[in-house]
Amino acid sequence: MTQSPDDEGTPGGQRPPRPERSQRWSDLDRPPLNAAGLRRGLVRAGGLWRQVDVVQRTGSTNSDLVARAAAGKAEEGTVLVAEEQTAARGRLDRHWTAPARSGLSFSVLLRPTEVPVARWGWLTLLTGVAVATGLSRTAGVDTALKWPNDLLVTVGGEERKAGGILAELAGADGVVIGVGINVSLRADELPVPTAGSLALAGAVNTDRDPLLRGVLRSLEEWYGRWRAAGGDPAVSGLQETYAAGCATLGRTVRAELPGGRALVGEAVAVDGDGRLVLATEAGVQEPVGAGDIVHVRPVEGG
Template sequence: MTPRDDSDGNDNRWSDLDRPPLNAPALRRALVRGGSLWTEVEVVSNTGSTNSDLVARAVDGKLAEGAVLVAEEQSAGRGRLDRRWTAPARSGLFFSVLLRPDDVPLARWGWLPLLTGVAVATGLARAAGVDTALKWPNDLLVTVGDEERKAGGILAERAGDDGVVIGIGINVTLGAQELPVPQAGSLALAGALTTDRDPLLRAVLRSLEDWYGRWRAAEGDPVASGLQETYAAGCATLGRTVRAELPGDRSIVGEAVAVDGDGRLVLATGDGVQEPVGAGDIVHLRPA
């Protein structure tokens, strides 16, 4: 689907006053500046998938690192393993960014989704005042009542030989009756101090710029950059007994005891064996 720009004067832009459109010019003024990672910020009213659009344009060589594509609505939003992500228009933040970490060894690129999780959690905690946690490898959790619920997800995809597109979806104003599944959540349901998407998006992108800069300065070293320690501190999966469901109807049950230097989740099984599981190897991670 071809993206449609949000500045086309369409009569429905202000049809829901509780969910006003993003202010694209103000976002560009705040984020695209000299020395910034962000080189362009485009907001479209709807598209199929911001990740698919940005990957296609990046492969064509038309985009510099730091391009950001935001959609007010996605008709074919995707999570890991092509799982669908749907939400009402302007009810969340649905965006993708292009990174080209060509000075970081390829073996360390697997940390990018985890880095993004840390950046999103940090940015939202500051801007929305919401306690957030990370479920390995790519989910953002908030607390609704006394229950942890998924309010966001991250999807990283290669874009050519030197690029990675990272897609981020965050439920912001979804009410209980709008949730795709009862176990989902949103910033509003978690008691966010604000659900104004403009400052939330700015906070997340600034946090991502900060963490990405630290990681690149350390040549992708998760210890030297502080990423491994920070991720572990905010990871709700650690310390819990989980079932890792793998391809071929295989599974591993064990206590999640660590995230190793390659970003893999380490499970201590009942046999006394420590089994590392990579994000690319897993179908589901569930409580055991």
């Protein structure tokens, strides 16, 4: 999964898809996922995950799962994984592509009906915490979160984007959350220097099966904790944990807002609504929401 410099969504910049190097099974570093093994490891009585489907190729797992939910053909806890996506979307309708089986591309359907809708915005940040926690355990890679939806790793002493998250409403009571993670993407497959992968960050494990199980178990744990707290980010520990792992905090950033307005300030907090709070030179603390913002960029020297 590859990324354009301005992409704030899932990892990946738009570029022509690369042809497979040879036959489908020739790249031994990129074996297919074991769908049956994933189901055995994740689907259990009383657990969140009810169905795990792996498809070889699709346009977008998010679009497919939203359509399933709309047709009443998916229950909470459905997981849809694609070995390759051809029309995946990030924030602001950006598109991205990646070599087949070079990463993890999946979507999950959640129905947090007992949580006030006003708190559903935390699901993107919650997923970021869950992904970072799961990868730390299974891949041995230190990760950081760029508000609101990016996963960062360190490659050659530099922060690189290795993952992204996109949440979409699925009817009145559901949310589909899509996750893209660069796993084995090689240096010669990166379109821009700001992209990265777990392999390039020195991961001790790039086997996608345990990585996906670890991320989904972490997501189940955090979602259960947040839901039990009625979506309260403080009571569930989500707000504190996100802030501890957020690389955006403490930096001077420029937020480009709709209508050509720009706001420069130090990112000082993530508030109770999941908004990034900027302290401006005028001495005002102003929150910006993920739904309103176009870009958050570090300011040179900040």
